[in-house]
């Protein structure tokens with residue numbers, strides 16, 4: 257059996273780099289992956305300006321108790337006059353610094369009467385002046401290709417006057433569910449039938465990762481049905497995810513059908529619980545990942561093993577999100593041959609440490625554990641792990657974006 261880290265690496269290695277670029281406006285850029293490097297077009301701020309509502313002075317003009325006549329009231333967006341010796345110019349936050357002025361005095365530190373001020377607190381040289389280019393210098397590198405654009409990056413680009421960006425086209429993902437026992441949500445449930453939850457769940461996971469679900473197909477457990485679905489998926493998608501029918505049962509026909517289509521298949525048993533059977537195949541130049549059918553197994557494998565592959569295929573630089581640590585709270589003692597990924601909720605204890613509290617039922621079909629959990633606690637294999645031990649924690653908030 258492969259260990260989890262090796263399986264994660266194998267899947268990430270199957271990624272093909274994106275090739276299709278497109279231009280999008282900043283309004284459409286949220287969550288998109290930058291395809292080309294961007295550098296600064298202007299200095300930020302573009303000119304020295306005031307950080308406070310106050311008065312611009314030449315520090316050399318200051319003497320305790322001196323009255324400085326107000327030469328001009330200069331609002332943000334207006335050009336200031338050069339500062340005359342022995343004068344002050346009234347400024348507001350964002351007003352440009354007048355030529356000759358070097359310091360801003362906050363209005364709270366002054367008394368204004370008859371269009372003149374007295375400064376009540378000795379000013380500090382250069383105080384409250386925002387210098388040209390102190391934030392961003394023209395031509396400096398702004399963002400690297402592979403950056404995911406979020407509100408912070410979009411704000412930075414807008415501050416540079418950039419209104420459209422070159423991004424990688426959205427990754428096209430196809431989903432294939434299999435199984436004679438499954439019916440679509442919204443239809444009547446017959447005897448011995450089960451609702452197809454994996455289809456909708458995987459489609460939502462793929463969308464959350466910023467890719468497009470081009471097809472969500474279902475095949476019955478026959479070669480013909482599976483083959484016909486694969487033909488559509490391989491034609492239209494960059495990546496295909498199948499779920500179920502990948503184990504050792506007589507109707508587990510996904511793998512033989514991929515081989516029938518000329519695909520090359522690599523099946524592993526991964527030493528993780530949930531999520532043992534996982535296959536990676538290549539057919540007609542397209543990677544296919546076959547996920548185990550149990551809903552929790554499919555979710556966990558998609559979150560931890562498939563998401564780095566998807567991120568790499570999207571052209572993202574960061575493909576493996578952070579792993580945190582927390583203190584396990586459990587009555588159960590662990591010492592398994594497979595690593596276990598427990599659905600847990602986190603609680604902060606008094607030291608600011610995370611406590612990881614597992615859901616009571618941890619079976620791989622216990623779908624109610626998924627909306628309850630905030631992430632997964634990783635329990636190492638062949639190690640005694642017990643209450644209060646520190647273990648790794650994968651937050652869904654980090655791994656499902």
Ligand SMILES: Nc1nc2c(c(=O)[nH]1)N[C@H]1C(S)=C(S)[C@@H](COP(=O)(O)OP(=O)(O)OC[C@H]3O[C@@H](n4cnc5c(N)ncnc54)[C@H](O)[C@@H]3O)O[C@H]1N2
Pocket residue numbers: 433434435437438450451452453454455499500501502503504505508531532533547548549550551553620
């Ligand atoms: N003899 C063995 N049996 C099994 C093994 C094994 O090693 N030897 N592995 C077990 C493990 S672990 C898992 S996980 C499952 C994986 O089996 P498959 O990937 O072939 O999945 P299926 O048999 O098709 O389905 C498993 C389970 O999940 C339900 N399912 C499948 N698809 C969906 C769906 N779209 N929506 C909702 N539920 C779904 C299905 O009805 C089954 O209950 O194999 C074990 N067996």
Ligand code: MOO
Pocket residue numbers: 528529530531532533548550553620
């Ligand atoms: O993938 Mo299976 O979940 O270990 O039941």
